[in-house]
Amino acid sequence: MARPTTPLLSRDQIVRAALDQLDRTGALALPRLAKDLGVGTSSLYHHVKGGREEVVEGIRGLLSQEGMVTDRVPGEDWARFVDRWASGYRAAFAAHPAVVPLLTAQTVSHPATLASYETLADVLHEAGFSDDDLLHAVTVLDDFVLGSALDAGAPVEVWADSPDPGSRLARAVRATRAQPGDRSERAFRLGLESLLVGLERLRART
Structure with missing residues:
Protein backbone atom coordinates (compact mmCIF):
# COMPACT_ATOMS: atom_id res chain seq x y z
CA MET A 1 0.00 0.00 0.00
CA GLY A 50 9.64 15.66 24.23
CA GLY A 51 6.35 14.02 25.15
CA ARG A 52 4.05 15.66 27.65
CA GLU A 53 6.35 18.60 28.41
CA GLU A 54 6.65 19.46 24.72
CA VAL A 55 2.89 19.30 24.29
CA VAL A 56 2.37 21.62 27.26
CA GLU A 57 4.98 24.02 25.92
CA GLY A 58 3.25 23.90 22.54
CA ILE A 59 -0.01 24.93 24.22
CA ARG A 60 1.83 27.78 25.94
CA GLY A 61 3.12 28.97 22.59
CA LEU A 62 -0.28 28.66 20.95
CA LEU A 63 -1.95 30.79 23.62
CA SER A 64 0.96 33.24 23.69
CA GLN A 65 0.62 33.87 19.99
CA GLU A 66 -3.07 34.56 20.50
CA GLY A 67 -2.72 37.02 23.36
CA MET A 68 0.79 37.99 24.49
CA VAL A 69 1.87 41.13 22.69
CA THR A 70 5.33 41.74 21.25
CA ASP A 71 4.65 44.97 19.37
CA ARG A 72 5.64 48.42 20.59
CA VAL A 73 3.28 51.35 19.96
CA PRO A 74 5.10 54.63 19.20
CA GLY A 75 4.83 57.02 22.13
CA GLU A 76 3.37 54.40 24.45
CA ASP A 77 4.73 54.69 28.01
CA TRP A 78 5.75 51.68 30.06
CA ALA A 79 2.58 51.57 32.18
CA ARG A 80 0.31 51.57 29.14
CA PHE A 81 2.37 48.80 27.56
CA VAL A 82 2.18 46.71 30.75
CA ASP A 83 -1.58 47.22 30.86
CA ARG A 84 -1.90 46.04 27.26
CA TRP A 85 0.55 43.15 27.81
CA ALA A 86 -1.21 41.90 30.95
CA SER A 87 -4.71 42.31 29.50
CA GLY A 88 -3.93 40.32 26.36
CA TYR A 89 -2.07 37.66 28.33
CA ARG A 90 -4.94 37.21 30.76
CA ALA A 91 -7.61 37.10 28.05
CA ALA A 92 -5.84 34.30 26.20
CA PHE A 93 -5.13 32.15 29.25
CA ALA A 94 -8.39 32.86 31.11
CA ALA A 95 -10.20 31.14 28.26
CA HIS A 96 -8.34 27.92 29.19
CA PRO A 97 -7.78 28.01 32.99
CA ALA A 98 -7.07 24.27 33.26
CA VAL A 99 -3.83 24.88 31.36
CA VAL A 100 -2.38 27.24 33.96
CA PRO A 101 -1.23 24.67 36.59
CA LEU A 102 0.61 22.70 33.91
CA LEU A 103 2.40 25.80 32.62
CA THR A 104 3.69 26.81 36.03
CA ALA A 105 5.23 23.35 36.56
CA GLN A 106 7.88 23.68 33.84
CA THR A 107 10.40 26.14 32.44
CA VAL A 108 9.16 28.65 29.86
CA SER A 109 10.93 27.81 26.61
CA HIS A 110 8.57 28.45 23.70
CA PRO A 111 10.06 31.13 21.41
CA ALA A 112 6.77 33.03 21.03
CA THR A 113 6.32 33.29 24.79
CA LEU A 114 9.93 34.26 25.41
CA ALA A 115 9.68 36.96 22.72
CA SER A 116 6.79 38.57 24.59
CA TYR A 117 8.65 38.47 27.91
CA GLU A 118 11.71 39.91 26.16
CA THR A 119 9.68 42.85 24.90
CA LEU A 120 8.29 43.42 28.40
CA ALA A 121 11.82 43.35 29.84
CA ASP A 122 13.02 45.83 27.21
CA VAL A 123 10.15 48.21 27.98
CA LEU A 124 10.76 48.07 31.73
CA HIS A 125 14.51 48.51 31.31
CA GLU A 126 14.07 51.53 29.07
CA ALA A 127 11.64 52.99 31.63
CA GLY A 128 14.35 52.88 34.27
CA PHE A 129 13.88 49.61 36.13
CA SER A 130 17.26 48.30 37.26
CA ASP A 131 18.57 44.82 36.51
CA ASP A 132 18.21 44.03 40.22
CA ASP A 133 14.48 44.79 40.17
CA LEU A 134 13.43 43.97 36.63
CA LEU A 135 12.99 40.20 36.93
CA HIS A 136 11.06 40.64 40.17
CA ALA A 137 8.72 43.05 38.41
CA VAL A 138 8.20 40.56 35.56
CA THR A 139 7.57 37.76 38.07
CA VAL A 140 5.00 39.77 40.01
CA LEU A 141 3.14 40.60 36.81
CA ASP A 142 3.31 36.99 35.64
CA ASP A 143 2.03 35.66 38.98
CA PHE A 144 -0.81 38.14 39.01
CA VAL A 145 -1.94 37.45 35.45
CA LEU A 146 -1.87 33.66 35.86
CA GLY A 147 -3.70 33.91 39.18
CA SER A 148 -6.33 36.08 37.55
CA ALA A 149 -6.64 33.58 34.68
CA LEU A 150 -7.34 30.85 37.24
CA ASP A 151 -9.89 33.08 38.94
CA ALA A 152 -11.70 33.47 35.63
CA GLY A 153 -12.39 29.73 35.76
CA ALA A 154 -13.57 29.72 39.38
CA PRO A 155 -17.17 28.87 40.33
CA VAL A 156 -19.68 31.70 40.12
CA GLU A 157 -20.04 31.48 43.89
CA VAL A 158 -16.45 31.49 45.13
CA TRP A 159 -17.33 31.95 48.82
CA ALA A 160 -20.16 30.04 50.49
CA ASP A 161 -22.85 32.27 51.94
CA SER A 162 -22.65 32.73 55.69
CA PRO A 163 -25.68 32.26 57.96
CA ASP A 164 -24.28 34.99 60.22
CA PRO A 165 -26.26 38.19 59.46
CA GLY A 166 -23.30 40.24 60.65
CA SER A 167 -20.78 38.59 58.32
CA ARG A 168 -18.83 41.30 56.55
CA LEU A 169 -17.69 38.84 53.86
CA ALA A 170 -21.27 37.78 53.14
CA ARG A 171 -22.32 41.43 52.79
CA ALA A 172 -19.45 42.05 50.39
CA VAL A 173 -20.40 38.97 48.35
CA ARG A 174 -23.99 40.17 48.04
CA ALA A 175 -22.91 43.70 47.10
CA THR A 176 -20.52 42.39 44.45
CA ARG A 177 -23.16 40.02 43.08
CA ALA A 178 -25.40 43.03 42.42
CA GLN A 179 -22.71 44.83 40.41
CA PRO A 180 -22.85 44.67 36.61
CA GLY A 181 -20.23 42.78 34.60
CA ASP A 182 -17.84 40.00 35.50
CA ARG A 183 -16.45 39.87 39.05
CA SER A 184 -13.15 38.33 37.93
CA GLU A 185 -12.61 41.00 35.28
CA ARG A 186 -13.30 43.80 37.78
CA ALA A 187 -10.88 42.23 40.25
CA PHE A 188 -8.26 41.97 37.51
CA ARG A 189 -8.57 45.66 36.67
CA LEU A 190 -8.30 46.66 40.34
CA GLY A 191 -5.29 44.43 40.87
CA LEU A 192 -3.49 45.62 37.75
CA GLU A 193 -4.04 49.28 38.61
CA SER A 194 -2.67 48.61 42.10
CA LEU A 195 0.35 46.79 40.67
CA LEU A 196 1.13 49.66 38.32
CA VAL A 197 1.11 52.09 41.24
CA GLY A 198 3.51 49.86 43.17
CA LEU A 199 5.79 49.38 40.16
CA GLU A 200 5.90 53.12 39.59
CA ARG A 201 7.11 53.58 43.17
CA LEU A 202 9.78 50.95 42.58
CA ARG A 203 10.84 52.64 39.34
CA ALA A 204 11.02 56.07 41.01
CA ARG A 205 13.12 54.67 43.84
CA THR A 206 15.50 53.11 41.34
Missing part, protein backbone atom coordinates in the same frame (compact mmCIF):
# COMPACT_ATOMS: atom_id res chain seq x y z
CA ALA A 2 1.33 3.43 -0.95
CA ARG A 3 2.12 5.83 1.86
CA PRO A 4 -0.20 8.88 2.15
CA THR A 5 1.07 11.97 0.33
CA THR A 6 0.21 14.17 3.33
CA PRO A 7 0.94 13.43 7.00
CA LEU A 8 -1.96 11.98 8.95
CA LEU A 9 -0.88 13.93 12.00
CA SER A 10 0.92 17.18 12.72
CA ARG A 11 2.39 18.84 15.77
CA ASP A 12 -0.20 21.62 15.53
CA GLN A 13 -3.05 19.09 15.49
CA ILE A 14 -1.64 17.41 18.58
CA VAL A 15 -1.28 20.67 20.49
CA ARG A 16 -4.79 21.85 19.61
CA ALA A 17 -6.30 18.48 20.49
CA ALA A 18 -4.44 18.54 23.82
CA LEU A 19 -5.83 21.99 24.57
CA ASP A 20 -9.31 20.74 23.75
CA GLN A 21 -8.82 17.76 26.07
CA LEU A 22 -7.76 20.08 28.88
CA ASP A 23 -10.76 22.31 28.33
CA ARG A 24 -13.12 19.32 28.40
CA THR A 25 -11.61 17.21 31.17
CA GLY A 26 -9.23 19.44 33.13
CA ALA A 27 -6.40 16.95 32.60
CA LEU A 28 -3.88 15.93 29.96
CA ALA A 29 -3.35 12.23 29.24
CA LEU A 30 -1.31 11.31 26.17
CA PRO A 31 -2.85 7.82 25.70
CA ARG A 32 -6.31 9.39 25.69
CA LEU A 33 -5.04 12.13 23.36
CA ALA A 34 -3.75 9.52 20.92
CA LYS A 35 -7.11 7.76 21.04
CA ASP A 36 -8.95 11.02 20.37
CA LEU A 37 -6.74 11.57 17.33
CA GLY A 38 -7.19 8.02 16.11
CA VAL A 39 -3.51 7.08 16.31
CA GLY A 40 -1.20 5.06 18.51
CA THR A 41 0.66 6.74 21.36
CA SER A 42 3.96 6.10 19.55
CA SER A 43 2.70 8.27 16.68
CA LEU A 44 2.40 11.21 19.06
CA TYR A 45 6.04 10.85 20.09
CA HIS A 46 7.07 10.89 16.44
CA HIS A 47 5.82 14.49 16.26
CA VAL A 48 6.47 15.60 19.86
CA LYS A 49 9.62 13.81 20.91
